[in-house]
Amino acid sequence: MEGFLLQFIDAYYLRILVIIGINIILALGLNLITGVTGQLSMGHAGFMSIGAYTAAILTLQFGLSFGIALLGGAVMAGLFGFLIGIPTLRLEGDYLAMVTIGFGEIIRVFFLNFELGGKATGLYGMTKYTTFTTVWILVIIIVLLNAKLLKSRHGRALYAIRENEIAAEAAGVNTTLMKVLAFTIGAFLAGLAGGLYAHYMGYIAPKDFAFMKSIEILNMVVLGGMGSIPGSILGAFILTIAPEMLRIVDEYRLLFYGALLVILMIFRPNGLLGNVRIYDLKKRFRKKEV
Template sequence: MATPGATTLSDDTGPIPPALRGILPVLIALPVLALAEWTLGASPFATYLLSVVGVNIILAVSLNIVNGMTGQFSIGHAGFMAVGAYIAGVTSLSLKEIGIPGVPVVVSDQLLFVEALLAGGVAAALCGFLVGLPSLRLRGDYLAIVTLGFGEIIRVFVQNTEAFGRALGLSGIPQYSSVAMVYFWVFLVVLVARRIAGSSHGRSLWAIREDEVAAEAMGVDTTGYKVRAFVISSFFAGIAGGLFAHFVPIINPGSFTFVKSMEIVVMVVLGGLGSTTGAIVAAIFLTLLPEGLRSLFGAMGAEGSLAQKVDQIRMPVYGVLLVVLMLARPQGLFGTKELWDVLPRWLPRKKKGLT
């Protein structure tokens, strides 16, 4: 019996059956992705640019699980991306020679592509577990140093390994990737991040972020939850690396340096630590920013050294944006809120009945 004078929200499940509610996002996403692939198939530049945007969204959202939700500070995300890229690339090159007998070539290529992506994701997750299990007992700057060291170890390792092409890079990887495949994984990482944030595991991660000592005193297995978050984040970073390896002509250690890790960190901080939609908006903005600068320089007539000018000005622009943001809004664009939480006056909400 409800307490007299108290108001409670009625359970408004809506017209969607509970059994369908779990798979409804997938049913909506698949035709949308197929339409996007059909629409953009004739534009190689748009396909490439959207693929880069999608990969950066996966990286930003996955890192947000560790840096935003759990409150840790990892700056070696490009290392896990490199593991996924190289393992997926080598797996594709090996499986391409074997093939799948009796299966049409188009279907066979996509099945092999998925296998290569999963191999890269699992390898990155395993590295995340091996690095995270001992190091996530550390906090703050010490954890950042460990993850930075891991990223540099991976870069130096692939740079001196014959099977990975050494410093010249790994070439000949089949170009299996597509806009539909990239954004299918974008959809999956966003779905996983949102489900984690709204679950009991997510509440434990938020508790660790707010006060790790208090969370541990309340019985939360802080090390266990941090390792799980690290493994999930590393898995999707590996998937992003595998996707990246299958739509660029060649992958080399220069694509996975400390600068790449910092670009991902800037995306997470700019969007707001803990905000999934904030990470998405920041990833889109910072990925398209160099193209906007190229257009600006093109309008100014700087054609000769256009790419060099953009590369020189990109990181200073990132730094200036970060400094201005930290001064004006230290919590990021959205803080820990989501896009629909910070626009209440423009987005009407359905009111639930009171009992």
């Protein structure tokens, strides 16, 4: 697949496309927690690092195959998502944001002291299993499953929690279970993306998963539109490409990047595709046909 693609585009574009794919998985995971369920989580990079380190250690130290390591990393991250999900039952909004920031930092500091993870130097030497094909097949699968989930009874329950938690509970939604579910799936996806990232770069260090990474993922979700799958994809796409294409303005790159975010938020406060869902799009098309 790579060889075929390289006939049309160069390695530079191919790399950006793979990074976009990984970012889409991250954004879709956070979209489920923050966008759909409305729980502001600012520690998504923490889940990503758990997945990355677990998968990397599994292939490096235990010689497991890539698929199992990837799954192991995702499950480990999902487990932590479950554990973090439990205190979120008591916390809302700003308080939850603080807890998740704290969680992200704890994870980062843990890996700084983690002997098996190479401490501050990080881990190096993972075989680069991750390819364009694996990443994008996973992206497609995750988008389809995600769309199915959001369209289902459970998905509507998650939206209901965002809109009004008390009303949702009164209507019979098990808010506790649903919130934990959202956190677990979101963390699982972040762990998966982490495993892919570790085996794409071949090198990971705790500083790759610092607070700014969490903010970057949150930006993708907010910019694309909270709760929208096409939005998260678009957000991941734009925020990965923007810094690259802004290379032409050289030193002012980050200034333009910031300005771009401000402008978009002023004109599209709900995000580019705020509240656009895949089945809304389908409906609109059908109406036009009739």
